[in-house]
Amino acid sequence: MELCEGLQVLQDRGFIQQCTDLEGLNNAMKAAPITFYVGVDPTGPSIHVGHMVPVFALAHLKRSGHKPVLLLGGGTARIGDPSGKTEMRKMLTYEDINENVQSIQKQLSAVVTMDGKNGWFVNNADWLANLNYIDFLREIGVHFSVNRMLTFEAYKKRMETGLTFIEFNYQLLQSYDYLELYRRKKCTLQIGGDDQWGNIVAGIDLVRREEKAEVFGLTFPLITRADGKKMGKSEQGAIFLDPTMCSVYDFYQYWRNVDDRDVEKFLKLFTFLSLDEIKTICAPDADINKAKEVLAWEYTKLIHGKEKADEAIAAAKAAFGGDGQGDLEAMPSIEIAESEFEAGINIMDLFARTSLCASKSEARRLVSQGGAIVNDEKITDIDFIVKAGAVKDGNIILKAGKKRFFRVIVK
């Protein structure tokens, strides 16, 4: 089967896990541009890189002429999706959800443009929030078989640990979203992570029953890392797009440090470099570290802009280059008054004030284990006092181990 441009791109880049009817979808997409949607539930103030696969897929399809609807789940977030979770998520207040919708839409607007003619942001709170319970049950609820729902993997898993009725309803709401988007925008494709498979096919069934229409579903593989750790989780926490929750430098470093085995996969998923370029970058005789730099820079540029990406790469070069030269701008930092250094600051106190150490005890451990470095000088004495003499060009560079850097700006 010859795939249309949009599907071919997704296929080549590793986005496709399963499709309800690839041939049918392909024919539909060849015949005319289609409208498709992907949902993001606003469960936090910022999305993180784990959310980004669908966004990239959306961007690729948009590039090949199809019309995206990016659905923000302001309504569904009031319920909470049990799919793939072992326990119930904490319930969010309506206020928090609304704020999350605002901030996430802002974040996503920077990555994909929705002009309101060929692409839209929608919030399902618009049609879910004021549903009438009885009407909903009579119109929508009748189409759902509890017996069948219980056979879904997402629920089966929860049979062990417990599942509440509110969560059990989630699938009906997401299915209703699909129906609503079909009615409003003739949306005929829903894409999402593979954990959404059950919700997606349920929606397709609902559209078929209510509208006698055939619509499609397509899922992406759940992206894992070669070392088996969860995608987008660093030791500090999730890699958020919001620079106040995850500095641009840390964002860059996360990708700069990915496992060798993941580089090519991530270049395909998280950048728009052509497959030829990626092939060259990842050739067996090419420098793998160069490839990681490309990945990190490209992705950082996409999210934070070229200027910030350049700063991050410069900061990394300064930190790891060895000569201490380069731009320190993007390195995480704090400001400390010069007068404090006149008096002298104890090494443990200094580290504890940075994000390098969470507590003084941690700083003590770091120092006594030989991981504390001030301006390239290893300090192992916990009584060491950092004085004004350590300030160079208004900075003191702290290192915790070999990879974690911090800049103290002395004012």
Next chain:
RNA sequence: GGGGAGAUUCCCGAGUGGUCAAAGGGGGCAGACUGUAAAUCUGUUGGCGAUGCCUUCGUAGGUUCAAAUCCUUCUCUCCCCA
């Protein structure tokens, strides 16, 4: 509604009156090795200038010289029965 089991430090999970800041594993951090990778080995992993003190074993009380461990209240979870 009735009966049973359970809630432990970041996670899983031992611990059933003092020797428990709490085994073991995972994860994290650091050291060695290296390529800012992986794998491996070692150390470390609540807070505090500390051979001690403070906070932590679902919540609130109580018994005791002493409680994660015993009693009572409450909250929540799971299982069986209705």
